[in-house]
Amino acid sequence: MRRHEFQPGRLIAGLVLLLAGVLYLVETTGGADMPWYAVVPMTAGGLTLAALVGLVTYAVRRDRREAISESSDR
Helix, strand or coil: HHHHCHHHHHHHHHHHHHHHHHHHHHHHHHCCCCCHHHHHHHHHHHHHHHHHHHHHHHHHHHHHHHHHHHHHHH
């Protein structure tokens, strides 16, 4: 398998959705009494954070690519 770029936004999104699934699993087994309206804002906030991290990562990588191409053009 070829190496690929690390994408922290996707990592955060995956971890948030995994945590939401685990919380629902714990609630279903009777381990905790978690209301659904507590998990929904946590998931939405986590996905928003993942989107922001993805945008910042994209902007940083784009700036680095432009800087490298400008320096090689000279």
